[in-house]
Amino acid sequence: MERVRVGLKDVARLAGVSVKTVSNVVNGYVHVTPATRTRVEAAIKELDYRPNLSARNLRQGRTGIIALAVPELDIPYFAELARLVVARAEERGLTVLIDQTGASKEREQLVAEGFRAHLIDGLILSPLALTPEDLAARMDNTPMVLLGERVYEGPADHVVVDNVAAARKATLHLAALGRRRIAAIGAQDDAAAESSRLRLAGYRQALREAGLPADDRLVVPVRDYHRADGAHAMARLLDSGQTPDAVFCFNDLLALGALRTLLERGHSVPGEVALVGFDDIEDGRYATPTLTTISPDKQAIAGLAVDLLADRMAKRVVQGSRVEAREIRVPYRLVIRESTSG
Amino acid sequence: MERVRVGLKDVARLAGVSVKTVSNVVNGYVHVTPATRTRVEAAIKELDYRPNLSARNLRQGRTGIIALAVPELDIPYFAELARLVVARAEERGLTVLIDQTGASKEREQLVAEGFRAHLIDGLILSPLALTPEDLAARMDNTPMVLLGERVYEGPADHVVVDNVAAARKATLHLAALGRRRIAAIGAQDDAAAESSRLRLAGYRQALREAGLPADDRLVVPVRDYHRADGAHAMARLLDSGQTPDAVFCFNDLLALGALRTLLERGHSVPGEVALVGFDDIEDGRYATPTLTTISPDKQAIAGLAVDLLADRMAKRVVQGSRVEAREIRVPYRLVIRESTSG
DNA sequence: ATGAAAGCGCTAACAG
DNA sequence: CTGTTAGCGCTTTCAT
Numbered sequence: 001m002e003r004v005r006v007g008l009k010d011v012a013r014l015a016g017v018s019v020k021t022v023s024n025v026v027n028g029y030v031h032v033t034p035a036t037r038t039r040v041e042a043a044i045k046e047l048d049y050r051p052n053l054s055a056r057n058l059r060q061g062r063t064g065i066i067a068l069a070v071p072e073l074d075i076p077y078f079a080e081l082a083r084l085v086v087a088r089a090e091e092r093g094l095t096v097l098i099d100q101t102g103a104s105k106e107r108e109q110l111v112a113e114g115f116r117a118h119l120i121d122g123l124i125l126s127p128l129a130l131t132p133e134d135l136a137a138r139m140d141n142t143p144m145v146l147l148g149e150r151v152y153e154g155p156a157d158h159v160v161v162d163n164v165a166a167a168r169k170a171t172l173h174l175a176a177l178g179r180r181r182i183a184a185i186g187a188q189d190d191a192a193a194e195s196s197r198l199r200l201a202g203y204r205q206a207l208r209e210a211g212l213p214a215d216d217r218l219v220v221p222v223r224d225y226h227r228a229d230g231a232h233a234m235a236r237l238l239d240s241g242q243t244p245d246a247v248f249c250f251n252d253l254l255a256l257g258a259l260r261t262l263l264e265r266g267h268s269v270p271g272e273v274a275l276v277g278f279d280d281i282e283d284g285r286y287a288t289p290t291l292t293t294i295s296p297d298k299q300a301i302a303g304l305a306v307d308l309l310a311d312r313m314a315k316r317v318v319q320g321s322r323v324e325a326r327e328i329r330v331p332y333r334l335v336i337r338e339s340t341s342g
Numbered sequence: 343m344e345r346v347r348v349g350l351k352d353v354a355r356l357a358g359v360s361v362k363t364v365s366n367v368v369n370g371y372v373h374v375t376p377a378t379r380t381r382v383e384a385a386i387k388e389l390d391y392r393p394n395l396s397a398r399n400l401r402q403g404r405t406g407i408i409a410l411a412v413p414e415l416d417i418p419y420f421a422e423l424a425r426l427v428v429a430r431a432e433e434r435g436l437t438v439l440i441d442q443t444g445a446s447k448e449r450e451q452l453v454a455e456g457f458r459a460h461l462i463d464g465l466i467l468s469p470l471a472l473t474p475e476d477l478a479a480r481m482d483n484t485p486m487v488l489l490g491e492r493v494y495e496g497p498a499d500h501v502v503v504d505n506v507a508a509a510r511k512a513t514l515h516l517a518a519l520g521r522r523r524i525a526a527i528g529a530q531d532d533a534a535a536e537s538s539r540l541r542l543a544g545y546r547q548a549l550r551e552a553g554l555p556a557d558d559r560l561v562v563p564v565r566d567y568h569r570a571d572g573a574h575a576m577a578r579l580l581d582s583g584q585t586p587d588a589v590f591c592f593n594d595l596l597a598l599g600a601l602r603t604l605l606e607r608g609h610s611v612p613g614e615v616a617l618v619g620f621d622d623i624e625d626g627r628y629a630t631p632t633l634t635t636i637s638p639d640k641q642a643i644a645g646l647a648v649d650l651l652a653d654r655m656a657k658r659v660v661q662g663s664r665v666e667a668r669e670i671r672v673p674y675r676l677v678i679r680e681s682t683s684g
Numbered sequence: 685a686t687g688a689a690a691g692c693g694c695t696a697a698c699a700g
Numbered sequence: 701c702t703g704t705t706a707g708c709g710c711t712t713t714c715a716t
Contacts, residue, residue: 005709007708007709007710008709008710008711009709017686017687018686018687018688019687019688019709019710019711020686020687020688020711020712021685021686021687023710023711023712024685024686027711031685031686032685032686033685033686036685036686048481050456050459050460051460051709051710052400052460052708052709052710053460053461053710054396054397054399054400054405054460054461054708054709054710055396055400055692055708055709055710055711056709056710056711057396057692057710058394058396058397058400058692058693058694058708058709058710059691059692059709059710059711059712060692060710060711061692063396065439072425073415073421073424073425073428074418074421074422074424074425074624076416076418076421079415079416079418079421080416082415082416082440083414083415083416083442086415086440086441086442087442090442095439095458095461096439096440097407097437097438097439097440098424098428098438098439098440099428100425100428100429100432114392116437117392118392118393118394118395118396118693119395119396119437139390227624227627227628231628256625256628257628259628259630260628260629260630263630264630282416282569283598283625285569286569286573286598286599286601286602287602287629288601288602288605288606288630347693349692349693349694350693350694350695351693359702359703360702360703360704361693361694361695361703361704362695362696362702362703362704363701363702363703365694365695365696366701366702369695373701373702374701374702375701375702378701378702393693393694394692394693394694395694396692396693396694397692397693397694397695397708398693398694398695399694399708400692400693400694400708400709400710401693401694401695401696401707401708402694402695402696402708403708460709
């Protein structure tokens with residue numbers, strides 16, 4: 001038994017009205033007699049009619065779909081963000097489609113250049129490999145909101161956390177504990193690695209303020225921001241003989257990896273080495289010791305990203321794309337847990 | 343400066359050919375003179391033409407979009423699955439849109455009943471709250487693939503792991519270590535909680551085989567499968583005076599929560615209490631001690647789900663929806679780590 | 685308050 | 701190998 005394709009026309013016929021009237025009912029217009037409305041609604045239910053979105057989209061020139069482009073969905077920070085973005089979008093009647101860039105410059109560029117043109121109305125992008133120049137040179141004019149530090153002056157909104165200030169705060173916390181040899185894990189050579197650069201700056205600034213010497217042997221570069229990178233970085237640091245008494249890791253995954261290496265080798269945390277991360281992912285709250293970390297307001301990040309994007313999408317319809325780029329700073333907190341206070 | 347809406351017609355005019363020819367080029371048809379092709383391609387680049395997907399979809403009756411419905415994106419198991427599904431779908435030219443059901447029956451039903459009708463061509467659903475009856479009563483006939491144990495005989499494919507056998511294997515592993523008081527964390531009252539029911543069955547079967555008494559005080563129910571639930575369940579177990587010498591947790595998050603509680607209270611793992619989880623999420627590989635777990639082949643789950651779905655979508659076009667429901671069993675392994683072998 | 689008809693951009697017959 | 705044309709299902713003037 002094959003379900004029949006049912007359209008507005010069929011509903012109209014059954015209800016004995018015109019297509020326009022059915023459309024009005026479906027779209028909740030006001031000027032419809034209650035009687036007519038009831039009749040139409042009955043017909044809709046009877047036929048199990050569902051509007052064809054493709055047709056509606058074609059007609060209206062929009063789809064109600066936005067894309068969220070993140071490096072990878074199973075990086076907890078982005079998974080948490082994605083959950084919040086999807087939830088907020090839903091509240092606003094928007095559907096979210098996910099693009100995974102793998103932090104590859106090519107994929108990020110593809111996404112930014114709108115390879116989903118005509119399918120999405122807007123884009124939330126977490127650029128990792130794209131340089132400010134790349135972004136400034138963007139041709140596509142689909143509304144876009146960028147997540148992460150501001151790196152670009154084009155007509156795109158940014159939702160940012162003050163990475164320098166947050167990294168400084170994390171490092172000062174370690175210094176205040178009396179730690180003198182504070183290492184940093186998470187430096188990246190890559191020119192595009194904005195947040196790495198900024199967190200490093202905050203770390204160095206804090207050392208200066210605390211009157212501690214900046215020892216480059218305590219700054220460990222990583223390839224990626226995964227647990228494995230943190231574990232390897234920590235191992236390299238220990239192997240080099242540069243045992244620190246504290247480590248600021250540029251994200252929680254690095255910190256969890258580093259923690260693993262430390263415990264594996266019999267170092268006590270925070271006894272011998274104190275540890276701070278960045279992101280406040282749930283893992284850190286259940287690690288042993290629990291992880292001190294910088295906690296950005298993810299709810300705000302996701303909510304604002306969707307709101308800004310929706311606003312820009314609306315504006316675009318009315319007045320082209322001539323809207324000032326806005327930058328919104330989101331609050332963060334230092335959450336002190338056992339890895340610095342056990 | 344407003345970008346002009348450019349369509350096939352414009353490209354055709356510029357290239358001096360008909361729309362059909364442009365369409366042929368765009369869709370990579372064979373019968374096009376190289377010369378013509380080049381000319382058309384030049385025009386496309388010149389105008390920065392992008393096909394309007396809504397129009398194409400409307401015409402073809404499909405969208406190339408599939409939905410992945412999971413309880414929540416930041417549950418690591420589902421995040422890992424989502425990453426793999428999105429990646430595999432992309433390989434097949436499909437776009438994935440995410441629905442978060444929050445394991446709510448209402449939301450799951452909405453998704454299964456096709457509230458995205460005409461927007462998606464197919465659906466991959468991980469049902470948590472839906473009962474077999476709910477699913478059997480499904481009206482919508484969008485192709486669907488179910489993830490998890492088979493609970494339903496309708497025309498939907500299933501990608502499953504043998505929960506009973508896997509749980510049995512995990513429990514037998516603990517018994518083989520000489521543990522006698524093996525607890526289980528993760529029972530659920532909910533009638534819809536298939537995998538909980540099955541894992542519990544496997545656990546009990548293993549106890550019987552190992553000649554161990556089944557003590558219901560060692561079976562701890564939970565509300566959800568999050569870290570917090572595991573932590574609380576373990577606390578309740580310890581508080582009840584029923585200290586076990588091993589615990590089989592029905593997923594890794596429960597195990598990580600339980601681990602936290604054990605360490606917090608000074609119990610050694612695996613010394614006093616050995617621990618096994620289920621899912622093999624990355625967290626478990628970096629916990630201290632690292633977590634022994636059942637590792638389902640997630641790559642296979644995601645890949646097969648997409649493949650089965652794509653196959654069913656193709657078949658539907660050809661021959662309606664008359665295809666046997668298929669059930670595919672995916673392999674799993676017991677991965678022994680420190681939490682049972684330290 | 686409702687109806688009639690045009691057309692969004694594309695693909696697929698059907699011609700040639 | 702390429703051109704012409706008819707809709708896909710919907711919203712939206714413009715009438716009534």
